[in-house]
Amino acid sequence: MLPDPNELAGRVLCQVGDLAATKAKDVIIKNGDEQHSIMVVEWKGEIRAFVNSCPHARVPLNMLGDTFFDLTGSYLLCTMHGAHFRPTDGYCTRGPCRGKSLQPFPIKVDGDDVIIVQDAD
Numbered sequence: 001m002l003p004d005p006n007e008l009a010g011r012v013l014c015q016v017g018d019l020a021a022t023k024a025k026d027v028i029i030k031n032g033d034e035q036h037s038i039m040v041v042e043w044k045g046e047i048r049a050f051v052n053s054c055p056h057a058r059v060p061l062n063m064l065g066d067t068f069f070d071l072t073g074s075y076l077l078c079t080m081h082g083a084h085f086r087p088t089d090g091y092c093t094r095g096p097c098r099g100k101s102l103q104p105f106p107i108k109v110d111g112d113d114v115i116i117v118q119d120a121d
């Protein structure tokens, strides 16, 4: 089951400084007995978050810690079968799930904190 941001609003996901090395961070959040992986990514100074679950086979995109970007640094890469996703909106431009999207996860940046906010929908 996917994480409900409305149940987690206000929780700090990570610090902006955590993104310095790879422009991304894999954050595990716990909600009761459930555990979820959220990827927080920085692209051209903008910080966004997505549920770390590839729409192709519903597995995490990363295999190596906080590495999510491809070698060009322009796309988020699923290491399982090579799908490429735009870091701006999570849309898959190449690979077996082309045309589908990562699920965005609502956040705000407050100082150095990346904080979960309520879903607007």
Ligand code: FES
Pocket (backbone or CB within 6 Å): 054, 055, 056, 057, 058, 059, 078, 079, 080, 081, 082, 083, 095, 096, 097
């Ligand atoms: S699981 Fe991501 S491309 Fe297949």
